[in-house]
Amino acid sequence: MVKFSFKNMPKPHKWTISVLTSALLVLVLIPSEPVSAYKNTPVPALEIGKRYDLAVDFDNLPLVEINAFDNAVERQIYKIKKGDNLAKIFSRAGLSPQETYRVSKVSKYSDQLLNLLPGESLGLEIDTDGQLQSLSYLYSPTETLIIEKNADNSFNGHIESKQVDTRINYAQGEIRSSFWNAGIKANLSEGQIMGLADIFGWDIDFALELRAGDSFSVMFEERYIDGEFIENGSIVAAQFVNHGQTYTAIRHTDGNFYTPEGRSLRKSFLRAPVNFKYISSSFNPNRFHPIQKRYKAHNGIDYAASRGTPVVAAGDGKVIKAGYDRFNGNHVFIQHGEKYTTKYIHFSKKVVKNGQKVKQGQVIGYVGSTGMAAGPHLHYEFLVDGVHRNPRTVALPIAEPIAKSEAIAFASISSQRMQQLNNSKRIMLAMN
Ligand SMILES: [Zn+2]
Structure with a gap:
């Protein structure tokens, strides 16, 4: 030996x-x-x-x-908690502040690490000397940031992207109890239900006008990675039948919705200044006549909603009055161009000032019961040339058509979508 x-x-x-x-x-x-x-x-x-x-x-x-x-490398996943940042996670991993600093200086890629969100995770590979060898951060369903140590101990970064496949899906439903329930039953997400109400919000008062038998159909994108569903994309076409009248929306490449003939769905006024999801009684088959009577009685429409529900400007305009009196309580009046005025009454709180310019959809106050009000509700008035009109039935300015330069491209999208919508409906009909 x-x-x-x-x-x-x-x-x-x-x-x-x-x-x-x-x-x-x-x-x-x-x-x-x-x-x-x-x-x-x-x-x-x-x-x-x-x-x-x-x-x-x-x-x-x-x-x-x-x-x-030699340097064995250990891979650890760190879950990002509320209030976390890169320095805190590095400290938990036993890495030095110098290491944090160096990683935060890896060109533009490090910017992603400034927006770590709770629930996300950071993969760290640390060698037996306690040195960081690599970092990976999945910051979107498709993109991962990778930072790796070079042979000379400096760091380099790059992004790894996954291929996303977009597919078109179709859903339809009929309203029996509420639009919300019908949407859920049709397997739409909450975002898609709200999206439909937004698309048709210039034509239909989702808070008060829906009836049993109203129906909808919708085509929307779905995103897949490696054959696995990741998220919903945009709605690309939709139809809503309200009181027997059919409204159709086709999405153009600019992200806006138009009628099949190419008129914008976006109009000067929203039909309702309150989002339907806040209206406790957003569906009541017997409500039509009583509301009509009340409308005549007091020149406005009442939206019963809980205190604190946000109320938005029905159209672009200028606040001509934001005040308080013992009849109207807190109230806001908005002038829209020469012809139109809208009034919002009984706010618990108003958040705009006299003379202020407001945009359509901007929150101007919150539902309350100030002034002569029995309970929390929004009293809404619509005036044309100083005369009270029913905002649900008044003829509103005609919407702008799509730009001439886009007309041909849109016509082709529109005819394709209409064909897809009708085919999908036929298939659903055959299946039932
Ligand atoms: Zn009223």
């Missing part, structure tokens, strides 16, 4: 020798060229306590094999 003094050797040598010992054992067990070469070397008599050179070529040892002693 070869004997040598182990104790007095410098540490790197001990390591090398441990490896060599294992290597020698292997060499002895497996007869091969190097073994016979070693056997042929004459072995001198050895003395205890004396140092001998090993008959092994150190320079040609396969050092790659010694990886077990």
